[in-house]
Amino acid sequence: MVDSDCSSTIIKDKLLIVTLLTIFGGILADYKCPPNPDIFLPCECIVDPDILPLYRSIYCKGDQLINLTALFQRLSHELKVDEKDYLYFTLSNKAVDVLPANVFADITFQHVQLEGKNLTKVHRLALNGTQNTLKSLRTHSPLIDGDEDWDLFKAINLAPNLNFVEILFDNLTKIPDNALQSHPNLQRIDIAWSWSLTSIGRNAFKNLTKVESISIEGWVKDIGDEAFAVSHVSTDKRLWLSLLGNHLNNHNLRKEVFSGINRPVDLYIIENRLKFISESTYEAFLQQNPNHTIISDTDCMDSRNDWLRNKYPNQWEDLHC
Template identity: 80%
Template sequence: MAQSLKKGRQIDGTTTITINHDKLLIVTLLTLFGGIIADYKCPPNPDIFLPCECLVDPGILPFYRSIYCKGDQPINLTALFQRLSHELKADEKDYLFFMQFNDAVDVLPANVFADITFQNVELDGKKLTKVHRLALNGTQDTLKNLYTHSPLVDGDGDWDVFKAINLAANLYYINLAYTNLTKIPDNALQSHPSLQRIDIALSPSLTSIGSNAFKNLTKVESIRIEGYVKDIGDEAFAVSHVSTDQPL
């Protein structure tokens, strides 16, 4: 089937870059969330999750539990997950979602989740600007989807969301929105083994894409980038099975 890489139209100065495959995807509930649905209930002592909470949402997936943090008071996430690691039984440590909606959390530190695992992590906070490259340790093998709706800034040494993504080898979807990123660095996601969909949206500060940033993503289905992109480095979108006959 025909495949293409193209630069989208500029709308109000915003550049949208899209890579699409003409491929039929049939996604069922079981494959989307992985495995056979089991009866995962919250542990019997809700207080151990404070100031966050364990939820089973009957309106979405009544068989899966999630951890939800909200409000605007400071939370020590590392201490919270260390406590859960020590007090929960082995079969109480896997969750569908971690939803970080607390507006006082400003960083996601290294090894924050201890051995508590998630299939989806959603980071949505007004002050969250940095993600440590080891932040997803402990859940890196189970994580399938990463969503951030936070003002993330450009990477600085070990504080780099793209380095964290690269260590989560089974991730197949990332959505970074409302960021303050100005650039996607060189080699940002090069050769990630599992990524299928990449959305970097509503990031008006984004002006450049580094060399090899999305090179050799052998399973990629779509890449969508919204920003005021002016500079694109060499082989930024060099994917072996995607035709680049329509130049950027």
């Protein structure tokens, strides 16, 4: 079911790209694969006419170790200048365990999908060469926490035109302090099925002026101050903030967690086993903006929810009420 949903999302995204290119670019350019397929081995160049006609992508599959750095260095030397841009790079190889620095040389992509079952580390300079063309990054790999230069979040911050990040099925235990702070173009951040993830650091999503949605599903039980302070200045643009399915409770969050957001927020705290919403934590959030809302699934009639029922009835929605 999960794989089907992910595939459906990818197909929709590709079809959207087709529509936009058609509307704004007229007839699509003829981006066929180069005539010598052997230079891509053990990977392959593919054009999928059923999804995105006439635009090439590179896929690396199999269960034998691939020296990706050597592969892209070869492509860099053998391909013509007009043969170096691609739509997708997809890594589903089962043996590759790291994505090293400068791996792509000067081969560029708009979308990178990392689905390797043994991929655990991404170097902070891994996206060099394609950092300015990259629009989305999806990882469905067992990535571990960053260690000095091996840090996925540092890599994301060096790709200024990224607007969508999806991190699924990882082994991260934390989103570090300042993880994605001040990224200029991120619009959507999805982190899910992250069952090792227990904490979100201070300022983790601070100053993301274009962000529209942040969704985090793991075992989060601790969140640092001003983790979601996405705007320096006040704006009416809504933020969809979902903390669905974590381990939040009324004893481990400080009111400063939601400080400095400066935007109306729909806050989803469903499936966190909360019997009530703590006034000491969440009233400061609701007082920030009369358009803030909390969507919960508590024991609705618990008297400790009365402060919400009496003072903020239009800012609280509970699935059990």
